[in-house]
Amino acid sequence: MSANLGIHSDAGLGHLYERGKIDVSHGQILYLEDVQVSFDGFKALRGLSLTIEDNELRCIIGPNGAGKTTMMDVVTGKTRPDAGTVFLGQTMDLTRMDEAAIAQAGVGRKFQKPTVFENHTVWQNLDLARATDKRWFKSLRARPSAQAIGAIEATLERTALTDVVQRPAGELSHGQKQRLEIGMLLMQEPRLLLLDEPAAGISDDETMQLAELLNSLRGSCSMLVVEHDMAFVAALAGESGRVTVLAEGSVLAEGTLAQVQSDERVIESYLGR
Numbered sequence: 344m345s346a347n348l349g350i351h352s353d354a355g356l357g358h359l360y361e362r363g364k365i366d367v368s369h370g371q372i373l374y375l376e377d378v379q380v381s382f383d384g385f386k387a388l389r390g391l392s393l394t395i396e397d398n399e400l401r402c403i404i405g406p407n408g409a410g411k412t413t414m415m416d417v418v419t420g421k422t423r424p425d426a427g428t429v430f431l432g433q434t435m436d437l438t439r440m441d442e443a444a445i446a447q448a449g450v451g452r453k454f455q456k457p458t459v460f461e462n463h464t465v466w467q468n469l470d471l472a473r474a475t476d477k478r479w480f481k482s483l484r485a486r487p488s489a490q491a492i493g494a495i496e497a498t499l500e501r502t503a504l505t506d507v508v509q510r511p512a513g514e515l516s517h518g519q520k521q522r523l524e525i526g527m528l529l530m531q532e533p534r535l536l537l538l539d540e541p542a543a544g545i546s547d548d549e550t551m552q553l554a555e556l557l558n559s560l561r562g563s564c565s566m567l568v569v570e571h572d573m574a575f576v577a578a579l580a581g582e583s584g585r586v587t588v589l590a591e592g593s594v595l596a597e598g599t600l601a602q603v604q605s606d607e608r609v610i611e612s613y614l615g616r
């Protein structure tokens with residue numbers, strides 16, 4: 344059992360960064376410029392520059408090894424860039440913050456594999472994720488407030504998990520687990536959600552249900568979605584959403600899905616002929 348809830352027994356510098364204090368006065372929630380990451384001389388990110396608007400849902404596509412996951416590692420503080428600028432809003436330099444502080448500032452991350460508490464019910468998982476005092480293991484015994492109950496119920500509805508609320512998370516389908524994990528992240532009221540291949544390994548129906556869920560979150564947080572499933576990307580990007588293509592550690596192309604799909608370099612390096 345593991346959980347990436349942004350819950351930390353020691354919040355590190357987290358207390359310095361109050362939630363909801365991200366300065367988006369210039370319209371951007373995330374700003375990367377000329378980011379470099381090397382692993383033993385291999386350049387996983389080479390001059391990556393990327394700007395995400397506040398409340399934008401941005402899809403990122405690109406071949407295996409392009410550096411998509413590494414980019415998320417940099418944003419969440421898991422990997423320190425060798426060089427470059429990474430800012431959350433106007434004022435938070437993410438290269439100077441640790442993982443706990445970045446999570447505390449409102450950045451939530453979903454890894455490919457669902458990380459839920461298998462032996463706990465759906466309700467308990469959401470309740471645990473909500474826990475604001477760091478002694479989260481005690482919160483199962485504490486009675487949640489009416490406000491907390493309301494937040495859990497709203498999340499259940501949003502993630503279409505109301506019918507399975509009393510089931511242990513271990514009994515859920517892969518798609519339901521993915522939605523539960525997103526629900527757990529939502530309990531933390533993130534400002535920016537990073538999702539790494541959330542549709543991998545789930546059925547077509549559940550993929551579309553997941554797209555519906557993410558689309559319903561528009562306006563409540565910004566999202567960065569890495570995905571290979573082009574039907575899923577199309578459902579998220581629509582006709583006008585921006586799609587970024589990463590290749591060999593930097594941005595190869597950016598535009599609407601139709602624009603990047605007809606870009607010769609993108610066809611060459613990723614989509615194939």
Ligand SMILES: Nc1ncnc2c1ncn2[C@@H]1O[C@H](COP(=O)(O)OP(=O)(O)OP(=O)(O)O)[C@@H](O)[C@H]1O
Nearest residue numbers: 382385386387405406407408409410411412413414
């Ligand atoms: N910790 C590490 N040590 C050494 N090399 C690494 C490490 N993490 C990533 N790499 C390398 O950096 C490159 C980029 O990897 P990354 O996982 O970011 O790609 P990706 O775009 O997420 O690919 P995929 O679509 O397969 O998930 C790859 O060549 C990978 O082998």
Ligand SMILES: [Mg+2]
Nearest residue numbers: 411412413539
């Ligand atoms: Mg990856």
